[in-house]
Amino acid sequence: MGQIKAIALDVDGVLTDGAFWWGTDNAEWKRFSFRDVMGISRASKAGLVFALISGEENALVTRYARKMNITNLYQGCKDKAAALRSFAESQGLALSQVCFMGDDINDVPALQLAGLSAAPADAHDSVLEVAKFITKRTGGNGAVRELLDSLSR
Secondary structure, three states, rough: OOOOOOOEEEOOOOOOOOOOOEEOOEEEEEEOHHHHHHHHHHHHOOEEEEEEOEEEEEEOHHHHHOOOOOEEEEEEOOHHHHHHHHHHHHOOHHHHHHEEEEEOHHHHHHHHHOOOOEOOOOOOHHHHOOEEOOOOOOOOOOOOHHHHHHHHO
16 A cells, blocks of 8 residues: 555545535535544645545535645546546556545446545445455545555554
């Protein structure tokens, strides 16, 4: 795992528990873990580069990226493998140097391309079959931090 220089993360089901709330005013809410926030902050300071690759287009994802100083943001992404290739290329990295963490069927092509494929414990079975690293924690509950801590060892 020492060759990993960059981390790309799906959002819903990885940084969140995959649930969302809708208010009567049509506002959408998501819950993020401060455990993951601390992990990303520490890993960024250690030199890892991050990207968020989300199938959804959502202002909350933009806000999270801004908070975490993540400038590589792919939203409304229907081809996550292409986004992962673009991210690696933009950083001058080989795909073998990039980790991707996803949780559902639409993440499988990107997981198959990444040098390290990772998934939260509660990921879809199709993801668990291809992921090389499966966390003990579930999405939105410190799974990203667990991955990042293991990379720093």
